[in-house]
Amino acid sequence: MVESLLNIENLRKSFGGVLATDNLSLSVEPGKIHAVIGPNGAGKTTMISQVSGALRPDSGRISFNGEDITRSSPPNRSLRGIARTFQITSIFNEFTALENVALAAQAHDGHSFRFWQPAKKEARLTQPAKEALELVGLENRAQVLACNLSHGENRQLEIAMALVTQPKLLLLDEPMAGMGADESKKMVEILNGLKGEHTILLIEHDMDAVFALADQITVLVYGSAIASGLPEDIRLNPEVRAAYLGDEE
């Protein structure tokens, strides 16, 4: 069996009386796109937040690359190679697209106690940033302020900010959320281009996109995984159809 890159074991997280993550176990193999689907409120974002470190699980264990990261801080996990995007676009509105990505590159280029040289002129930061923007098709929008980008472009920018850090694992929280059909198609193309080179844990509601991209699918209902397997198995799984896919047909 292939050594998995990310291993989640018996994860549990509750908010008040609500069990958002209920004894969840999941593993992501390197180089694969692992999609997590489930109805609203199934605890998908809560899971991502625990993997990225924004939330602490009540119990359970998360290991990455063979090391226990359950207790490490978000910046620490980012430096280990876990990059995340947010369901609700989270970028630096006051910065240009290029500055957004360059700042992400800077985070992974040693400490930032450098007070004198203008960061904008550092090719060490702007060069990889430009390449990442090219990867997501934003190279012509580099100098536009992030708050003036379209919603779809912002989603692409988020991916670029994650990619520039050369992450071992990408956590994508609904990258297609709120996108039109054309924009979604473009995003599927972008993600397809990353396939093989990057390991991705993908949360997505767009089923066409999920089945087009995923190597492995886990179905989450009320915080626990009710099924996990290859896309074709998931599509045929009666329990999944009842809980989730069924109401689409």
Place this chain on the structure above:
Amino acid sequence: MKVSRETIVCLLIFLLLAMVPAIAALTDVPFYLDLARRMMILAIGALSLNLIMGYGGMISFGHAVFIGIGAYTVGICAEHEIVSGYIQWPLALIISAMFAVVFGAISLRTRGVYFIMITLALAQMMYFLGVSLDRYGGDDGLPLAEPSNFSGLIDLSEKTSLYYLVYGLLIFCLWISQRIVNSRFGMVVKGARSNEERMQAIGFPTFRYKLTAFVIAGAMAGLAGALLANHTDFVNPDMMHWTRSGDLIIMVLLGGMGSLSGPIVGALVFILLEEALSGITEYWQLIFGPFLILVVLFARGGLLGFLEKEQEINKFPERDNG
């Protein structure tokens, strides 16, 4: 290269300030010199506040405390007959920086209103400490027996020399701010203001950077304090009172939060208005208050932002985090 209006305004102000000693001598009104010098010292304080408030989103309501600590360092040294400026001033910087480390480490664990309240509380604590320091004048303050002695370099009892020293240091602080704000460090501070959660997610442990910014600002305010002690030949707890911190915030808001030279414009307008209005009525704040409200309502980037409508000064919605 396109010269921005901010640069032009800034150059004009410095040109004018350079001529103040000559104007004061010609018109035989030494008061102008005094007024402009105080304005520049407060401008250094406002510049330092702008570093954390304008660029870092850390609204400190106790920033004047560092001016007071700088001033008291000079005053207490002088009281113990340590008059060398070469000792007094570095000490003022170091001690205000050390207090900033402690105060920052406490207050930066909170955000928003709580940050404002904690900085206010810490500063008031120091204010009352000053009041209770009977050995150093307590409530009445401490007269400076003689100005800081920079033997062989500059004679600060000569008020015009002090003026040009303040002038030079203001330019120096502006230059330093400009370098810091655009450096890698500055990008982190600005990023943390814009979206701290995101900063953490891309790998920045933001706390240590914010704390460093807080300490730099504290030290710069400490320098303003050392200057202020020499300017007034006197230190008293009033320098640390929360209303002084409020004045600094007003200067930053007035000139343009998050624009480099905004605080200088703010300090200039603040001092001039205070002077002009208090000549008209004792209750000058009655006029000043509405003016401030108008500026904040209609020129969100302050007076400088108003000038630069088409440029990118702070026209984005503020995020209200500390």
